Amino acid sequence: MSDIMDLCEQSPAYVRAIAPYQPGKPITELARELGLDERSIVKLASNENPRGISPKALAAVKAALPELARYPDGFELTRALSQRLGVTMQQIVLGNGSNDVLEHAGMAFLAPGCSAVYSQHAFAVYPLATQARGAQSIVVPAKNYGHDLEAMLAAVRSDTHVVFIANPNNPTGTMLTAAELESFLTRMPKNVVVVVDEAYNEYLAPELRCPSIAWVGRFPNLIVTRTFSKIYGLAGLRVGYAVCRPELADLLNRVRQPFNVNNLAIVAAVAALSDDDFLRQSYELNVAGMAQLLAGCKRLGVAWIPSYGNFLTVEIPRSGGNSQAAAVFQKLLRLGVIVRPLAGYDMPDHLRVTIGLAEENARFLDALETVLKG
């Protein structure tokens, strides 16, 4: 026993101090725990596309199955992305999910003695990517649950190498305007990498989207990350990417595992990228589902944070000064509805609910009503 403890202490203190990522509860786990039928469970906990994988992507995966003995080749996906985005192939770095490229940014630019700046209530992978390198986290207090860009600029130190920004942000759903972000990028010191994480970009109304890819030409320190896990419906396959200047991409590629994106993920992403019908239908479903959830919350007297993503973060009223969100989360589970508690994001009174199919949203609202009135 003490041998194993001694062994663990060989791991750097900054690794041992990492708080593990808490994923949304899987349907299979809840079914096992409560003896429920998996089909009766509604999971609105991980911002997945409730419509599932696009039929074109599924067909591409099936067609690629016989080729699994071969190592993957990211060329076709990189080319498809470069054509769609209007950048060169040398500006794209593929990731095993966009988490992977966020880690690459940390690996390429952070080390003990450096710091990274990000916001309170920001995505959980930023602290992970920072701490895993032994770098220091500078967490800037949020403003109205969103990024306080002025305070983030002021927080940048001479040892700061990376700033992480999610736009829209998860788990709050807040959005920065293009003018705000552009002004921030203009004023950021040129020797600080700014990672703009656009996992929910495709859920923004087109007129609200930032010209972030075009900005890569203007701001050499900008890395834009995107994912196929959300609107593209491929969370289980793990594929995302970064767009940046070729010199930065070259650094990210040095720390990237050579075959980090698998064959099935590559073919599915190529197919999903051009499945315009699936994208449009997913976007429209989200708009309708958001309206449904907002109307339901209004009816129940539940407050929310205005959201620009495929999820809504609601505030569970306190009782006698005590937070009720954890208890409400547990009661929703017993009714077969999985949402996301946010205590780990410094939001102990909030729950995040992913926008699902109309009937799933209705199940959530019914269950929430039952729990709040019970």
Ligand SMILES: *Cc1c(COP(=O)(O)O)cnc(C)c1O
């Ligand atoms: C979901 C999400 C991601 C994407 O994660 P993947 O690794 O691509 O599945 C990245 N950033 C934010 C803010 C997210 O919410």
